[in-house]
Amino acid sequence: MATVNSSRRPQFDEPLEQPNKANLSKPSVKEVKPANSWAGSEPGKSKPSRLVLSSDFRVARGENEDRVSPDRRPSDAGQDGANVTAEPAVAERADPNKLLEQTVQPSPPSRAGSENRVGTTIEGKANQPVLKSGGGGGNNGGPPRSFHRRTPPEDFQNLLRTALRAVRRNLGFVLVLTCATNLLVLAIPVYLFQISDRVLTSRSLDTLIMLTIIALGAVAFQSAFDAIRRFMLMRTGVEVAARLGAPILSAAAHASLHGSGREYQTLGDLQQVRGFLVSGTLISFLDVPFAPLFILMIFLVHPDLGMIVVVTALVLMTIALINQKMTAKPFAEANQAQSKANLHLDSMSRNSQIINAMAMIPEAVRIWGRDTAASLTWQVRAQDRNIVFAAVSRTVRLFTQIGILGWGAFLALQGEITGGMVIAASIIAGRAFAPIEGSIEGWNTFLLSRGAYGRIRNLLANSALQYEKLRLPRPEGRLDVERLLYVPGGTKRVVLNGITFSLSPGETLAIIGNSGAGKTTLGKTLVGSILPTSGSVRLDLMDIRNWDPRQFGESIGYLPQDVQLFPGTIKENIGRMRDDATDEQIHDAAVLADVHNMIATLPQGYETVVAADGSPLSGGQKQRIALARAFFGNPRMVVLDEPNSNLDVAGDKALARAIEQAKANKITVVVITQKPTLLNVVDKIMLLNDGRVALFGERDKVLQQLHGSKVPPELKGNQGGEEK
Numbered sequence: 001m002a003t004v005n006s007s008r009r010p011q012f013d014e015p016l017e018q019p020n021k022a023n024l025s026k027p028s029v030k031e032v033k034p035a036n037s038w039a040g041s042e043p044g045k046s047k048p049s050r051l052v053l054s055s056d057f058r059v060a061r062g063e064n065e066d067r068v069s070p071d072r073r074p075s076d077a078g079q080d081g082a083n084v085t086a087e088p089a090v091a092e093r094a095d096p097n098k099l100l101e102q103t104v105q106p107s108p109p110s111r112a113g114s115e116n117r118v119g120t121t122i123e124g125k126a127n128q129p130v131l132k133s134g135g136g137g138g139n140n141g142g143p144p145r146s147f148h149r150r151t152p153p154e155d156f157q158n159l160l161r162t163a164l165r166a167v168r169r170n171l172g173f174v175l176v177l178t179c180a181t182n183l184l185v186l187a188i189p190v191y192l193f194q195i196s197d198r199v200l201t202s203r204s205l206d207t208l209i210m211l212t213i214i215a216l217g218a219v220a221f222q223s224a225f226d227a228i229r230r231f232m233l234m235r236t237g238v239e240v241a242a243r244l245g246a247p248i249l250s251a252a253a254h255a256s257l258h259g260s261g262r263e264y265q266t267l268g269d270l271q272q273v274r275g276f277l278v279s280g281t282l283i284s285f286l287d288v289p290f291a292p293l294f295i296l297m298i299f300l301v302h303p304d305l306g307m308i309v310v311v312t313a314l315v316l317m318t319i320a321l322i323n324q325k326m327t328a329k330p331f332a333e334a335n336q337a338q339s340k341a342n343l344h345l346d347s348m349s350r351n352s353q354i355i356n357a358m359a360m361i362p363e364a365v366r367i368w369g370r371d372t373a374a375s376l377t378w379q380v381r382a383q384d385r386n387i388v389f390a391a392v393s394r395t396v397r398l399f400t401q402i403g404i405l406g407w408g409a410f411l412a413l414q415g416e417i418t419g420g421m422v423i424a425a426s427i428i429a430g431r432a433f434a435p436i437e438g439s440i441e442g443w444n445t446f447l448l449s450r451g452a453y454g455r456i457r458n459l460l461a462n463s464a465l466q467y468e469k470l471r472l473p474r475p476e477g478r479l480d481v482e483r484l485l486y487v488p489g490g491t492k493r494v495v496l497n498g499i500t501f502s503l504s505p506g507e508t509l510a511i512i513g514n515s516g517a518g519k520t521t522l523g524k525t526l527v528g529s530i531l532p533t534s535g536s537v538r539l540d541l542m543d544i545r546n547w548d549p550r551q552f553g554e555s556i557g558y559l560p561q562d563v564q565l566f567p568g569t570i571k572e573n574i575g576r577m578r579d580d581a582t583d584e585q586i587h588d589a590a591v592l593a594d595v596h597n598m599i600a601t602l603p604q605g606y607e608t609v610v611a612a613d614g615s616p617l618s619g620g621q622k623q624r625i626a627l628a629r630a631f632f633g634n635p636r637m638v639v640l641d642e643p644n645s646n647l648d649v650a651g652d653k654a655l656a657r658a659i660e661q662a663k664a665n666k667i668t669v670v671v672i673t674q675k676p677t678l679l680n681v682v683d684k685i686m687l688l689n690d691g692r693v694a695l696f697g698e699r700d701k702v703l704q705q706l707h708g709s710k711v712p713p714e715l716k717g718n719q720g721g722e723e724k
């Protein structure tokens with residue numbers, strides 16, 4: 001198959017025609033001027049612009065909106081914009097008073113008039129209505145005039161508030177149960193105290209039976225209340241996960257576009273919060289407020305015993321703090337190494353075919369083993385310290401029990417307290433230590449959970465999905481790219497430098513250039529999957545950042561270089577996994593992408609199930625299904641990144657037909673390609689060189705620039721007949 005790099009024609013990176021350095025450094029386009037382009041007309045002869053000055057935007061907008069001629073053909077605004085350059089508009093230096101006059105007397109609504117307008121900036125055009133009364137869209141009748149049906153904006157703050165309300169409500173009830181549980185837990189020490197001090201002294205069987213029944217009832221209630229509060233906490237955790245799971249995932253998916261890719265881990269944060277809600281740590285936290293009550297009771301038995309308990313509690317806290325300090329680093333290292341091992345495992349599962357085909361299993365296992373071993377080593381180090389401190393802590397607790405019993409016995413010998421009091425104090429002390437110890441041990445979990453909740457709150461609070469965007473009519477497909485600069489975060493590499501161009505609705509553009517020229521990056525900025533460092537991409541004059549994301553997504557199609565299909569049927573894939581995709585829409589997209597016949601040859605047709613790795617489809621078939629997915633819903637702009645990289649001759653032809661059909665349907669198509677075959681069907685060509693526009697203009701003129709006066713025979717398809 002012939003390629004642009006064949007020996008008969010120069011390569012993309014050859015200095016075909018040195019672009020004017022001055023022009024390129026002011027991020028402008030070397031425009032191959034068509035005869036009727038305004039760029040080629042004399043500024044003096046241009047018709048007055050209705051609005052020309054971006055700095056006068058505020059004043060002029062108010063005037064324009066009131067005075068625009070009702071019969072003005074707004075589509076003309078789209079026709080003349082194909083040649084926007086980065087050069088400042090001539091009229092930007094015009095007298096503002098004259099401008100005001102010009103807005104009072106708008107130019108006649110003729111196409112020729114609008115084509116000759118000089119210096120009409122995009123800001124100026126933004127004041128003009130985009131819609132026209134007919135033509136310019138699908139089925140030659142233009143896109144539907146109705147406004148887009150949109151899902152309402154997500155109210156993440158409200159969802160978070162509702163979830164928090166549910167947690168508070170449940171915790172309030174759990175607190176009441178905790179109160180009852182902690183009071184009932186005193187039943188056993190009180191029972192012991194009563195037996196030794198009352199029953200044994202009075203030898204009353206009735207009292208013993210009575211006390212035993214009360215103690216049994218108290219213990220039964222205490223167990224029931226404890227079980228109920230655990231049930232409630234478990235359900236609270238589930239409720240939080242159920243309420244926040246979907247909003248977090250959609251906010252994370254949206255944020256990941258321009259984020260670090262770690263946004264999806266917020267779902268893990270939700271698991272952390274849920275885990276905390278059902279953990280023993282929270283139970284300990286809830287029980288801790290009752291510890292002072294128990295300590296007070298011991299003080300009431302005897303102040304000496306109370307002091308022993310207080311000192312022990314302080315010692316236990318100190319031990320736990322030292323433990324946390326000494327185990328925090330090894331635990332963090334262990335977690336980091338474990339997540340590296342998990343990432344590696346994930347990439348192994350995605351690349352299992354490559355790993356098997358090239359016998360890379362030992363290497364893959366070695367890398368995973370290295371990270372896992374590092375994780376285990378750090379865990380052992382952390383756990384060793386943990387075990388030592390836990391042992392010290394337990395020893396202190398047991399010493400305290402002995403201390404209370406011993407000193408209590410001594411006090412009993414002195415006749416200050418009774419034997420029953422000593423045993424009761426010992427049991428109550430154990431009850432007081434339990435939540436304190438539990439809280440100290442779980443403090444780390446609490447900090448982690450608090451951090452996780454903070455990340456969830458930030459993600460939901462800052463999600464752009466919740467801001468309501470203005471309802472816009474369905475776009476026509478006018479594309480304006482202005483002074484696009486892209487420097488990837490954390491690098492100084494300028495990948496795109498001053499890209500400026502425009503396409504009218506229904507125009508097709510091929511972006512060509514050497515590998516690494518920035519074609520894919522440009523394609524991604526056009527569909528908003530990466531944000532430019534500066535400059536703007538506008539669809540129907542509205543910056544794509546300001547479109548409602550759902551509406552924008554429905555209005556465009558994108559075929560990425562690395563095609564991935566979703567696990568599901570071909571039908572679902574073409575319908576973008578939407579529940580509301582109708583059979584007719586799916587069929588239309590397949591026909592528009594010229595892929596219906598190919599699908600018809602598959603044994604299960606549209607119901608063929610595609611696995612995560614794309615089987616049973618071939619690479620070319622996957623690419624063609626993805627092409628139909630890009631055309632689903634009759635989008636107004638489609639960006640195709642090397643759509644024929646896997647196609648055979650028939651597929652290539654089908655693709656060319658699809659682009660022609662798209663053109664007939666007034667869909668603006670940008671196709672990134674390395675192959676010359678598609679150049680036959682496009683209106684314009686852009687040659688990218690090192691992130692800059694080296695050539696841009698009408699197809700034949702650019703081809704002539706590329707190949708000198710000779711245009712290779714295979715690229716002569718449209719010459720003459722469709723001369724622009």
Ligand SMILES: Nc1ncnc2c1ncn2[C@@H]1O[C@H](COP(=O)(O)OP(=O)(O)OP(=O)(O)O)[C@@H](O)[C@H]1O
Nearest residue numbers: 488491493495513514515516517518519520521522
């Ligand atoms: N996130 C990034 N960080 C650093 N460099 C980047 C980043 N994204 C792109 N680049 C660089 O920008 C250049 C252009 O990349 P791009 O993928 O757009 O090229 P391309 O013209 O599509 O190439 P190909 O035809 O091989 O797909 C490359 O040199 C690439 O290394």
